[in-house]
Amino acid sequence: MKNIFYFILLISTLLKANVVEVGVNKPIKSIKKAIAIAKVGDTVLVHKGLYREGNIVIDKKIVFLGIGYPILDGQKKYEVLSVKSDGVIVDGFKIIKSGYATLEDPCGIKVYNKNHVTIQNNILDNNFFGIYIQNGRNCIVKNNKIRAYGKEEQRIGNGIHCWKSDSLQITANTVSGHRDGIYFEFVTNSVIWRNISVKNIRYGLHFMFSNDDAYISNVFKNNGAGVAVMFTRRVKMFNNYFEENWGDAAYGLLLKEISDSYISGNKFIKNTSGIHMEGTSRILIERNIFEANGWGMKIQASCMDNVIKNNNFVGNTFDISTNGSLVLNTFNSNYWDKYEGYDLDKNGVGDVHYHPLSLFAVLTENNPSAMLLFRSFMITLLDKSEKILPSITPDNFVDETPLMHSLSL
Amino acid sequence: MKTLKISLFSKVILLIVSALFFFSLLFPMWRIELTAPQYPEGLVLQLHANKIAGDVDIINGLNHYIGMKTLHTEDFVEFSILPYVFIFFGLFTLAMIFIAKRKGVIILFVSFVLFGILAACDFYRWNYEYGHNLNPNAAIVVPGMAYQPPLIGYKQLLNFGAFSIPDVGGWMLILAGVLLFGILVKENQWIRSIRKPNIGPVLLFLLSFTLFSCTNYNAVPLELNKDNCDFCKMSIADGKFGAEVITQKGRVYKFDDIQCMVNYCKANQDTKMKVFYVNDFTKENVLIPAETAFFLSGEMIHSPMRGGIIAFSSKNELAAIQPKFNAKSILWDVVYNK
Numbered sequence: 001m002k003n004i005f006y007f008i009l010l011i012s013t014l015l016k017a018n019v020v021e022v023g024v025n026k027p028i029k030s031i032k033k034a035i036a037i038a039k040v041g042d043t044v045l046v047h048k049g050l051y052r053e054g055n056i057v058i059d060k061k062i063v064f065l066g067i068g069y070p071i072l073d074g075q076k077k078y079e080v081l082s083v084k085s086d087g088v089i090v091d092g093f094k095i096i097k098s099g100y101a102t103l104e105d106p107c108g109i110k111v112y113n114k115n116h117v118t119i120q121n122n123i124l125d126n127n128f129f130g131i132y133i134q135n136g137r138n139c140i141v142k143n144n145k146i147r148a149y150g151k152e153e154q155r156i157g158n159g160i161h162c163w164k165s166d167s168l169q170i171t172a173n174t175v176s177g178h179r180d181g182i183y184f185e186f187v188t189n190s191v192i193w194r195n196i197s198v199k200n201i202r203y204g205l206h207f208m209f210s211n212d213d214a215y216i217s218n219v220f221k222n223n224g225a226g227v228a229v230m231f232t233r234r235v236k237m238f239n240n241y242f243e244e245n246w247g248d249a250a251y252g253l254l255l256k257e258i259s260d261s262y263i264s265g266n267k268f269i270k271n272t273s274g275i276h277m278e279g280t281s282r283i284l285i286e287r288n289i290f291e292a293n294g295w296g297m298k299i300q301a302s303c304m305d306n307v308i309k310n311n312n313f314v315g316n317t318f319d320i321s322t323n324g325s326l327v328l329n330t331f332n333s334n335y336w337d338k339y340e341g342y343d344l345d346k347n348g349v350g351d352v353h354y355h356p357l358s359l360f361a362v363l364t365e366n367n368p369s370a371m372l373l374f375r376s377f378m379i380t381l382l383d384k385s386e387k388i389l390p391s392i393t394p395d396n397f398v399d400e401t402p403l404m405h406s407l408s409l
Numbered sequence: 410m411k412t413l414k415i416s417l418f419s420k421v422i423l424l425i426v427s428a429l430f431f432f433s434l435l436f437p438m439w440r441i442e443l444t445a446p447q448y449p450e451g452l453v454l455q456l457h458a459n460k461i462a463g464d465v466d467i468i469n470g471l472n473h474y475i476g477m478k479t480l481h482t483e484d485f486v487e488f489s490i491l492p493y494v495f496i497f498f499g500l501f502t503l504a505m506i507f508i509a510k511r512k513g514v515i516i517l518f519v520s521f522v523l524f525g526i527l528a529a530c531d532f533y534r535w536n537y538e539y540g541h542n543l544n545p546n547a548a549i550v551v552p553g554m555a556y557q558p559p560l561i562g563y564k565q566l567l568n569f570g571a572f573s574i575p576d577v578g579g580w581m582l583i584l585a586g587v588l589l590f591g592i593l594v595k596e597n598q599w600i601r602s603i604r605k606p607n608i609g610p611v612l613l614f615l616l617s618f619t620l621f622s623c624t625n626y627n628a629v630p631l632e633l634n635k636d637n638c639d640f641c642k643m644s645i646a647d648g649k650f651g652a653e654v655i656t657q658k659g660r661v662y663k664f665d666d667i668q669c670m671v672n673y674c675k676a677n678q679d680t681k682m683k684v685f686y687v688n689d690f691t692k693e694n695v696l697i698p699a700e701t702a703f704f705l706s707g708e709m710i711h712s713p714m715r716g717g718i719i720a721f722s723s724k725n726e727l728a729a730i731q732p733k734f735n736a737k738s739i740l741w742d743v744v745y746n747k
Binding site: 103152154155163179201202203208209224225228230249254256278366367368369370378382392 | 445446447548550568633634635637641642643644646647648649693711715730733
């Protein structure tokens with residue numbers, strides 16, 4: 001912190017910029033006044049303390065820097081911080097109690113149609129929306145801790161909410177207790193990297209109409225459901241953790257109307273369904289781990305031209321389930337722990353094709369109460385015979401080169 | 410018993426009875442309703458005098474799994490005979506108006522009751538046959554399980570609840586029987602020997618069955634973050650944009666966005682929708698009837714699935730919000746046909 005402080009001082013002296021200090025025992029005690037005094041390029045340095053100044057608007061290009069986490073309190077009445085200038089940096093504040101659930105969707109920090117804004121190292125606690133980027137470009141949201149205490153039955157906004165923006169970087173934030181941890185809508189060419197989104201009421205991450213984005217190495221755990229990606233093209237998902245999203249209709253990852261995307265290196269562990277796909281096409285799903293889920297993947301009949309290869313399916317109740325019969329997806333070269341074939345030529349690939357779709361998964365898809373008969377002798381028998389001679393399940397639902405050993409992923 | 414003429418009043422009733430016999434041919438006589446979780450709207454088998462109707466193909470498909478024979482109209486000789494039986498009864502009743510003999514009415518009534526008993530026995534026989542005569546090589550064999558639907562009333566068969574009751578035509582016939590009995594009571598002055606069957610209330614009771622089968626169309630509250638939208642699968646998290654539709658059969662579907670409800674109805678046009686509810690934008694999660702609500706539609710309204718439609722219970726509330734969103738005011742039929 002200190003280093004940053006000196007560094008900024010150094011930079012600002014080089015740029016002939018001044019530092020305007022705010023604090024209880026400084027000449028200027030009000031943040032609003034300091035912002036009014038500051039010129040473009042100055043730093044407004046806020047010392048530790050509690051500031052209740054209603055809605056603070058930053059309307060010129062300044063560095064807005066907190067030392068020792070000064071608290072900006074919205075008293076449940078105001079939007080705390082509104083950024084209305086390009087190039088603003090907001091760093092090191094604790095922002096609490098924004099207004100609540102009004103038409104304007106009050107936020108902890110909101111950026112209004114501006115570019116190159118950086119919001120970093122802040123703590124946001126108990127705000128309606130946490131950080132909201134509206135129509136911004138090249139903004140950075142980094143190292144913020146965002147907490148709220150939403151209850152199931154009341155309205156609450158999202159942790160990091162981005163709308164109609166481009167080239168954002170959402171990095172290393174932790175979000176909990178909001179409706180959706182991170183929400184992207186009409187956001188393009190952006191990256192979501194190394195965030196931890198846990199215990200949010202609806203989704204860890206929610207993506208709508210946002211093309212050409214990537215989310216990498218994030219953790220989504222214990223949310224109402226993990227991640228929902230809807231109506232989106234060309235999205236890349238690498239090395240994320242989708243864990244413990246349990247519930248009646250919960251899933252690790254919901255894909256609805258997605259195309260031309262790439263899902264690789266993710267871990268889906270202990271979810272009701274690891275991936276639930278509807279209306280997806282041309283997706284490559286490779287090198288993921290599906291472990292201890294109710295359903296590894298649920299692929300609805302509306303999915304086509306997806307390639308699912310080199311994944312490990314381990315310890316799921318059902319590896320794959322579908323509600324249709326027409327299968328236009330490829331499932332080659334995965335490791336299935338339920339595979340019982342043999343490998344006489346020792347090339348690591350099973351000599352018998354594997355039908356990953358269990359008859360029972362199909363039956364329960366159409367008839368949930370049949371679950372009563374799960375693991376009964378008759379059903380096991382039916383399942384076995386079905387695997388050998390598919391009659392009810394689609395026989396082209398097949399892995400022709402099942403692996404004998406799990407991949408080291 | 411002397412052969413006496415019957416009164417004018419009874420003749421009018423006879424005319425009604427004969428009309429009932431003829432008109433019953435236009436309606437299904439009997440219905441077997443099947444309900445199961447995977448068929449939220451239920452399946453129904455309707456027996457007309459001359460054919461089987463309803464979801465026959467789906468039921469045949471299901472029956473295939475348990476090894477039941479498929480149902481085809483042409484397998485039943487009854488369907489070729491029954492229409493003539495009812496036409497005969499109708500003509501017999503018409504004839505009675507002109508012959509107007511009390512004895513004839515008695516014969517008519519007795520033969521009708523006998524026919525009823527015969528039909529019930531026949532129906533039971535078919536039910537038994539279809540329910541027990543199963544293909545031993547079926548996909549699902551439950552030892553000792555028979556799939557005989559109930560003659561009348563309710564019975565659970567595996568995961569299906571089967572409900573067997575008269576349909577419109579059947580009720581007409583029952584009404585015809587009751588009216589005939591009423592004529593006999595009136596003409597024979599049985600009132601002293603038997604306690605008078607109070608026909609009025611009985612009729613009302615029977616009619617009320619057909620008219621007000623006990624479906625309740627009241628709005629079911631949306632449970633935020635528990636209920637999922639039945640169209641887009643998202644959890645409903647905001648009680649200002651949601652909607653709900655209740656079908657003819659009383660099934661409830663919930664949506665997170667008014668547009669989702671409209672899309673759902675478009676996608677399921679064969680489902681008969683009964684009532685529509687929408688969230689009142691000015692309140693927290695309150696559902697109001699859609700037909701009488703006032704709507705705003707605009708780009709700036711950020712509803713969960715970007716339908717951009719919100720609802721108000723009054724014009725004034727709408728007018729207060731309208732400038733904020735720069736939205737245009739529309740009515741339900743426009744919303745629904747969007």
